[in-house]
Amino acid sequence: MITLYHSPQTRSSSIVWLLEELQVPYETKLVSFRRADGTGEKDPVNPHPHGKVPALHDDGETVFESSAIALYLTDKCRKVRLGPALGEPKRGEFLSWLAYRAGVMEPAFMERRLKIKHIQGMMGWAAPDEVEEVLNEHLAKNKYFLGDEFSTVDVMLGGGLHFMLLFKMATETDVLKEYTARITARPAFKRAAERDAPK
């Protein structure tokens, strides 16, 4: 049984959405974590080395960090195809966009929110305006990140983008609005949101 260490309405919610898309049995273990407002604490049951969510246990394996968990699940649970397998066309593009959420998009928008000066050539990510340009340009030409095929990238990067727009960390454009409306209309997204809703 897949166990997701989870806290509602956090980055681990993307993994709940992914598990719903993949239609595999899973359980969630709700854990506490250190919040930005100073409340909460690391939960000793959470296997993430920094006590962050998400983390996952499956079949004797521990996986932490959203991108790693997303790739692990997409590769392992292939009853539903959510991206090209190793050796298939577009695998490189799939991996690149999958890494882009935690490696480029999140730090860029966080840099903007915290008013950190971007130093070209030093930061490991691109400046927020440039990230927005790339995302808008790509999604203006493609229904989903991989073209016509919905994939894990839309759950992870698209879901992250949806969150950034909701919290005004990214600039709303018609292209991004239409794209995020398209992906959040999916039944699996709605099931995950219902599961996460405050009771």
Ligand SMILES: N[C@@H](CCC(=O)N[C@@H](CS)C(=O)NCC(=O)O)C(=O)O
């Ligand atoms: N790089 C991690 C980020 C995970 C993360 O920071 N999650 C937040 C909740 S949304 C957290 O657990 N924060 C607690 C902390 O920073 O100690 C990933 O992509 O999975």
